[in-house]
Amino acid sequence: MRYLLRRSGFFVLTLWAALTINFLIPRLMPGSPAEAIMARFHGRLSPSALKAITAALGIDTTSSTLTQYFQYIGNTFRLDFGDSVQTFQPVAKTVAAAIPWTLTLVGVTTILAFVLGTGIGAIAAWKRGGKADSILPPLFVVGTGLPYFWVGMMLIILFAEINPWFPVALGIDPGVTTGFNGVFLGNALRHAILPAAAILITSIGGWVLTMRNTMVTTLAEDYIRMARAKGLSSSRIMLDYAARNSILPNLTGFAMSLGFVVSGAVLVEDVFDYPGVGFMLVQAVQNEDFPLMQCLFLLITVAVLVAVLLADIATALLDPRTRSAR
Amino acid sequence: MRRFRKLALAVAGGLAVTVLAACGSGSATSASPGGTLTISNESGGLWTCSFNPFNSAVQFLALGDIYEPLTFVNALKNDQTTPWLATKYAWSNSNKTLTFTIRDGVKWTDGQPMTAADVAFTFNLIKKNPALDLNSVWSVLTSVAQQGNNQVVMNFKSAAVPYFYYIADQVPIVPQHIWSTIKDPVHYADAKPVATGAFQVNPCTPQNITLTANKSYWQPGLPKVAKVQYPAFTSNDPANNYLATGQAQWGSQFIPNIDAFYAKKSPDHHYWFPPTAQVSLFPNESNALLKDQTVRQALAYAVDRNKASSIGEYGYEPAGNQMGVVTPTFESWVTPEAKTAAAAYTYNPDKVASLLEGDGYHKGSDGIFESASGKKLSFKVLNIGDYSDWVASVQTLVQSAKAAGIELIPDNLSSDDYDNKLFNGQFDIAYYAESGGPAPYYEMRQWLYSANSAPIGQSASSNYERYSDPQTDQLLDQYGSTTDPATQKQIIGQLEQVMLTQVPIIPVTESVDWFQYDTTHFTGWPTPQNQYALPSAFQVPDMGQVLLHLQPK
Numbered sequence: 001m002r003y004l005l006r007r008s009g010f011f012v013l014t015l016w017a018a019l020t021i022n023f024l025i026p027r028l029m030p031g032s033p034a035e036a037i038m039a040r041f042h043g044r045l046s047p048s049a050l051k052a053i054t055a056a057l058g059i060d061t062t063s064s065t066l067t068q069y070f071q072y073i074g075n076t077f078r079l080d081f082g083d084s085v086q087t088f089q090p091v092a093k094t095v096a097a098a099i100p101w102t103l104t105l106v107g108v109t110t111i112l113a114f115v116l117g118t119g120i121g122a123i124a125a126w127k128r129g130g131k132a133d134s135i136l137p138p139l140f141v142v143g144t145g146l147p148y149f150w151v152g153m154m155l156i157i158l159f160a161e162i163n164p165w166f167p168v169a170l171g172i173d174p175g176v177t178t179g180f181n182g183v184f185l186g187n188a189l190r191h192a193i194l195p196a197a198a199i200l201i202t203s204i205g206g207w208v209l210t211m212r213n214t215m216v217t218t219l220a221e222d223y224i225r226m227a228r229a230k231g232l233s234s235s236r237i238m239l240d241y242a243a244r245n246s247i248l249p250n251l252t253g254f255a256m257s258l259g260f261v262v263s264g265a266v267l268v269e270d271v272f273d274y275p276g277v278g279f280m281l282v283q284a285v286q287n288e289d290f291p292l293m294q295c296l297f298l299l300i301t302v303a304v305l306v307a308v309l310l311a312d313i314a315t316a317l318l319d320p321r322t323r324s325a326r
Numbered sequence: 327m328r329r330f331r332k333l334a335l336a337v338a339g340g341l342a343v344t345v346l347a348a349c350g351s352g353s354a355t356s357a358s359p360g361g362t363l364t365i366s367n368e369s370g371g372l373w374t375c376s377f378n379p380f381n382s383a384v385q386f387l388a389l390g391d392i393y394e395p396l397t398f399v400n401a402l403k404n405d406q407t408t409p410w411l412a413t414k415y416a417w418s419n420s421n422k423t424l425t426f427t428i429r430d431g432v433k434w435t436d437g438q439p440m441t442a443a444d445v446a447f448t449f450n451l452i453k454k455n456p457a458l459d460l461n462s463v464w465s466v467l468t469s470v471a472q473q474g475n476n477q478v479v480m481n482f483k484s485a486a487v488p489y490f491y492y493i494a495d496q497v498p499i500v501p502q503h504i505w506s507t508i509k510d511p512v513h514y515a516d517a518k519p520v521a522t523g524a525f526q527v528n529p530c531t532p533q534n535i536t537l538t539a540n541k542s543y544w545q546p547g548l549p550k551v552a553k554v555q556y557p558a559f560t561s562n563d564p565a566n567n568y569l570a571t572g573q574a575q576w577g578s579q580f581i582p583n584i585d586a587f588y589a590k591k592s593p594d595h596h597y598w599f600p601p602t603a604q605v606s607l608f609p610n611e612s613n614a615l616l617k618d619q620t621v622r623q624a625l626a627y628a629v630d631r632n633k634a635s636s637i638g639e640y641g642y643e644p645a646g647n648q649m650g651v652v653t654p655t656f657e658s659w660v661t662p663e664a665k666t667a668a669a670a671y672t673y674n675p676d677k678v679a680s681l682l683e684g685d686g687y688h689k690g691s692d693g694i695f696e697s698a699s700g701k702k703l704s705f706k707v708l709n710i711g712d713y714s715d716w717v718a719s720v721q722t723l724v725q726s727a728k729a730a731g732i733e734l735i736p737d738n739l740s741s742d743d744y745d746n747k748l749f750n751g752q753f754d755i756a757y758y759a760e761s762g763g764p765a766p767y768y769e770m771r772q773w774l775y776s777a778n779s780a781p782i783g784q785s786a787s788s789n790y791e792r793y794s795d796p797q798t799d800q801l802l803d804q805y806g807s808t809t810d811p812a813t814q815k816q817i818i819g820q821l822e823q824v825m826l827t828q829v830p831i832i833p834v835t836e837s838v839d840w841f842q843y844d845t846t847h848f849t850g851w852p853t854p855q856n857q858y859a860l861p862s863a864f865q866v867p868d869m870g871q872v873l874l875h876l877q878p879k
Contacts, residue, residue, distance in 0.1 A: 087374045087383045088513050097532040098372055153563075161571065168571055169564030174364060174534040174555035273564030275372050275533055283371050286741055 003323055007312045011305055018301040022294055023072050027065070076298065082291035084284075091291045095277060095299070101171055102276035105192055105268070106261045109199040114254045116200075117207025122243045124208065125215035137208050144205030152198040152271035159194060166194050169273040195272045199265065207250060215246040248319060255311030259304030263296075359539040359552040361847055361878030366565045366574030367863040372558045375530040378516040379498035380458035386863075387556070388516075390870025391537060392523045393498035396426055396445070398871060399491045401764035402600060402857040404658055410867075411440065411499055411522065412478075417809050421485035424493070426478045432544045434501045436520045446472040447502035449480070457512045461492035485807030488771075491764050495867065524549040524874055533558050550877040551848070569595075569842055576872075577842030578862040580715075582640065584842075594846040598854055598861060601655050601836035603762030603769055604646045605716065607707070607723075608791040608831055609755050612782050615701060616754065620685040622829040627681070630673040630726035635835050638719025646833030647671070650773070650825040651766045651818070653836075659766050659815060664822035671826070675730035682731070695731045704733035705754035708747055711738035719835060720757055748790050751782040756790060759837045767805050767814070770821050773831050774798050793830040839865065850875040 075081065081091040120140070124133040143151075160168040167173065167190060176187045218224065219242055227237045266278035277296060284292040316322050379388040389395065396412040399405055407415075412426040432440040449470035452459040466486040473479045480493065501520055508514050519527060522544065525537040537554040559565035562579055569577040570588050581588055581597075589595050609616040609625065616622060631645035647653065648671040649664040679689075687695040687703070695703045709720050717738055724734045734755070739747070747753050762769040772778065772788040776799050779789035786792070798821070805817045825831065841861035843851040852861040852872060859868040859875070 083513060087376060088378070088381050089374045089376055089515060094372075094374060156567065161567070164571075168567040168573070169559070170557055171533055174557045175362075175536060176534075177529065178531050178533075270561045271563065273559050273561060275558070275560075279560045280371060288742060 003316060004313065007309060011309050014305055015302070018305070019073065019076065019298070020069075022297045022301065023069055025297075027290075072294075081295040084292045085289045091295045094280070094292065095295055098275055098277045098280055099262070099299075101274065102265075102278070103261065105195060105274065105276070106199070106265050107258075109196045110203070110254075110257055110261055112196075113200055113203045114207055114250070114257075117204045118211045118243075118247060118250055120204075121208040121211025122215055122238065122246070125212045125219060125246075126238050126242070128216060128219070133212075137205075137212055140205035140208045142205070143201045144203070144209075146202060148198060148202045148265075148267045149271050151201050152195070152267070155194045155198055156271070167191050171275045191274075195268045195274050198271075199268065206253075210250055210253070211246060214249055215242055218242045218246045221245075244318060248315060251314055251318075252308075252311050255307040255314075256304065259307035260300070262303040263300045359550050359878075361551055362553040362555060363551050363576060363848060363873075363876065364555040364557070364568075364574040365576045365578075365863050366557070366559060366568045367576075367578040368559045368562050368565045371560060372532040373530060373535055373556075374515075375517050375532065375535075376515040377519045377527060377530075378511075378514050379500065379519075379521075380452065380455075380460065380511065382460055385460070385498075386866055386869075387535065388519065388521075389496075389498045390523070390867030391525045391554075391873055392519050392527065393500065393521045394523050394870065395495050395497055395499065395867050396428075397490075397494035398867065399495040399764050400858070401602065401860055401868075402655060404656075405491070405764050407494070411445070412494070415490075415494065417487065419481075421487050421807055421809055422482045424480045424482070424490065425473070426480075426494075428476045428478060429544075430476060432522050433542060434520050434522060435526060435540060435542075436501075436504075438501065438503060440499070440501070440522050442472045442474075442476050442478050444502045445478045445499055446470055447506065448497065448499050449478075451500070451505060451511065452497070455511055461496050463489060463493050463497065467493075487809050488763075488765075488767055488806050491768075495764075498867075523870060525554060545874070548874050551873060552878075554873065569844070572844060572846065575844040575846070575848055576863050577840070578864055579840050580642075581840075581842065584642070588842060592844070592846065594844050595842070596845065596851075596853075597842045598852070599642055599838035599840060600854075600857070600861065601644060601652045601838050602860070603759050603837045604650070604652060604833040605643070605719070605757065605759040605835045605837050606646065606773075606831045606833040607755050608753075608758055609705075609829075610751060610753055611792045611794070611830070612751065613705075613754055615697070615703060616705070618685065619828055620681055621703065622832070624678045624681040624685075624730075625727070625732060626671055626829050626832045627674045627677045628727040628730035628732045629723045629832060629834060631834050632673070633722040633726060634719040637722050639715050639835055643715075643835040643838050646836050648826055648829070648833065649822040650770060650831060650833060651822060652762070652769070656766045659818045661815075661819040661822060664819065664826060667826045668822075673726055673730075678730040678732070689731055693728075693731060694733045702733065703731070704735065706735045706737040708744060708753035708756040708758075709736055709738050710741050710744045710757075712741060716757055723834065749785040751780070751786065751790060751792055757834075758790065760788065765814075766818050766821075767802075770818070770825075771802050774821070774824070775802050791830060795824070795828070795830075798824050845879075847879055848876045849879055850877050 079092060083089060084091050084094055087094065117140070120136055124137050127133055156168055160166050171191050172178070172184065172187045176184055178184060224237060224241055227241050263278060263281065265276070266282060268274050269276045269279040280292065281296045283289070284296065374384065376384050377388040377392060379385055379393040394411050396410055397415060398408040398410050400408070409429070411429055411432060413429050415424060415426045417424055426445065428442040428445055434440055449467070453464050453467070453470075456464070466482050466484070466489050467480060468483055469481045471479055482489070499522070504520050505511060517527075517530070524540050524543045524545070526540050528536055528538045530536070535556040537556065539549050539552050543549065559568070565577070565579055566581050566587065568574040569581070570591055572592065584597055589597060607625070607629065609622050611617050626648055635641060635643055635645040647668040649660065649668040651660050653660065682695050682703075686698050690696045690702065707720050707723070709716055711717060717736070720734070720736050724736060727734045737753075748756050748758060760769050760772040762772075774793055774795070775789060776794040778787050779792050779794065780786040782792065801817050801820055805814055808814060839860050839862045843861070845851065852859050852875070859865070859871040861868075861872065863869050
């Protein structure tokens with residue numbers, strides 16, 4: 001209990017620090033949204049018109065930074081992030097349109113990669129030196145070494161251009177309307193297969209390798225020998241004794257990567273033109289779109305913090321030693 | 327690779343269409359529209375499903391196809407005008423008054439008639455909300471009012487003939503009965519536009535916009551295209567794949583190695599890149615060395631434009647010329663003298679040496695010229711690091727200048743940093759392209775008009791090199807007060823001489839309008855033989871003209 005309270009306190013403190021940094025960083029960047037707007041108008045903008053635009057955008061350069069800070073904190077808790085400087089539309093709406101795509105594709109593949117990777121790692125370690133162990137881990141590690149965009153482009157060339165089995169780009173075909181019906185879901189699934197395959201190929205190896213290596217060490221522990229001596233079944237030793245202890249380092253890594261799911265996968269979105277928030281973030285930074293930037297940064301930070309907190313709780317459940325630690 | 331800056335919309339010129347499509351012929355043999363056209367144009371983000379035609383971020387979706395302007399101005403055919411919502415216009419009162427006659431029989435998509443009152447309302451709406459006045463037309467206008475049944479009279483502070491382009495071609499006309507009830511037109515999303523154009527939004531999702539033909543469009547028999555799909559492409563490669571596999575028919579972005587990747591894949595795949603403006607070196611006039619005209623002339627002889635074009639731009643963007651006029655687009659504005667002089671402005675290290683030696687410079691031990699007091703001719707070139715073609719072009723300039731005895735050092739920055747330094751004049755030389763317009767005047771005014779500039783350390787609105795010459799200002803003002811083409815040409819001729827002798831700007835390559843088209847299912851595309859409109863899908867209102875000219879096979 002004490003452990004969890006301390007973790008929660010730490011969570012709140014980190015959140016506040018993240019909020020504050022999130023407020024400060026855009027303001028420390030060179031240039032200003034007003035200047036970015038000037039660039040778009042190519043010299044036909046009178047100074048009074050510029051003032052009108054900055055006012056309309058709510059870019060307040062007159063009130064003190066401290067006042068702006070408190071307004072920002074207040075608005076954040078009301079989930080009011082203001083209007084995008086690029087589109088004049090509410091930021092929350094823009095992000096809400098993109099985030100389900102990111103969460104579904106990147107979220108599902110991250111979980112899948114973790115489950116598959118950990119499973120394969122455990123089996124490889126259990127049958128150490130066997131066929132599975134000498135083939136699978138090296139194969140997946142090679143995948144990790146390949147650049148994502150290269151894998152993506154190869155998949156497009158092989159399975160979308162030479163063999164037109166899957167679409168070359170986009171999240172759904174133009175003309176298919178979004179909604180919970182078979183046509184949409186089927187179409188979206190077809191579009192998700194290549195990007196998901198590319199993510200799996202490049203990310204699964206990391207999980208396999210860590211799990212296998214930790215488990216190999218665990219298998220040499222005395223309590224494993226003890227379990228064998230007691231005559232427990234192989235599967236019980238493998239899952240309850242070896243895997244349960246070996247998964248702890250992987251779990252923290254998994255929490256981190258779950259948190260980063262929200263930041264999207266910029267490369268996936270770039271190579272497959274898949275909708276999502278990753279590219280949105282890049283655009284926001286390039287256009288000095290403070291409101292959009294802050295909303296996205298905040299989402300990422302909160303997601304990572306929450307995921308880490310959950311991992312801490314899970315660790316406490318799996319490993320009694322952390323619970324009693326002072 | 328370089329992404330054109332989508333938001334720098336106002337580039338568009340009008341296109342000169344011959345007759346606004348069928349409006350004269352009025353034949354009633356209207357075959358029902360057919361076919362689905364897919365546009366592949368990298369947009370850099372998901373759609374916001376906002377079609378507010380006064381919002382610079384989405385105007386490229388809404389002006390021309392959905393909302394329409396008064397008159398069409400063709401950038402590729404010498405400012406040629408074609409009536410659109412106005413049937414005619416006339417200048418009077420020493421070019422300080424402009425009168426439009428508004429077309430009868432045009433209906434908004436909700437069935438109400440479009441009238442002169444709507445036009446007068448639109449202009450007064452953007453007066454009241456300067457954020458909607460994307461081209462600052464109210465910096466020259468004093469009043470806009472309806473006159474009689476079907477006329478609109480505009481009064482100007484002073485003669486402002488070149489503003490015709492911004493007023494007639496770039497302002498979307500909106501319905502008074504809708505927009506007068508909108509409290510905040512700046513933030514108005516306008517998800518379901520009520521407009522006069524040939525297409526209606528039906529429906530829009532963040533990933534794709536579907537436009538369908540307006541069945542009661544005022545031009546009989548048009549449009550011939552039934553449906554337009556406009557998917558949101560965030561990056562070049564997928565958009566290019568969509569074109570190459572024939573899934574999209576209208577492309578508007580850079581494709582590397584286009585012949586192998588696109589043109590050779592089908593005899594129906596074509597491309598055409600008409601030049602519209604010039605990517606140039608902007609030597610800072612406040613630099614102690616560069617404010618010397620002879621040094622700038624030497625610099626113009628020290629850069630190899632052909633190499634920048636062939637290596638930096640894969641040959642897709644032609645080399646620029648020192649007279650400052652985009653050719654062949656504006657060929658007719660070029661005087662014979664300027665043409666001869668510009669032809670002599672080629673890469674010429676001997677000429678660099680003789681110019682600089684005559685100006686008191688000598689070659690230092692490292693082969694770079696230095697002044698009598700030992701100041702080396704070494705300059706940093708401000709550039710955008712993300713634009714790989716610009717970076718490659720400047721690299722070729724560095725090599726050619728070095729061989730001629732001038733040192734250029736690339737300074738490749740992020741676009742924020744770049745903009746900041748460019749606007750505030752904190753650079754030796756900047757590599758940059760203005761947006762230009764439907765005649766050479768527009769780009770020259772952006773380059774040279776001293777009122778657009780600002781002191782170093784303050785944001786200038788253009789003229790970033792801080793050039794100032796009272797005679798040049800006077801020439802630009804004179805151009806603005808005349809409608810006589812002969813006088814305009816004569817003034818441009820004098821400005822060409824300014825460019826050739828004073829060298830305030832050194833054009834390197836010509837930026838082009840990227841355009842790929844597929845004739846498998848549709849004909850009627852703009853071509854070098856039929857330049858009825860700027861061909862890119864992001865050009866407003868030109869894309870509306872292209873859609874009106876296309877027909878399914």
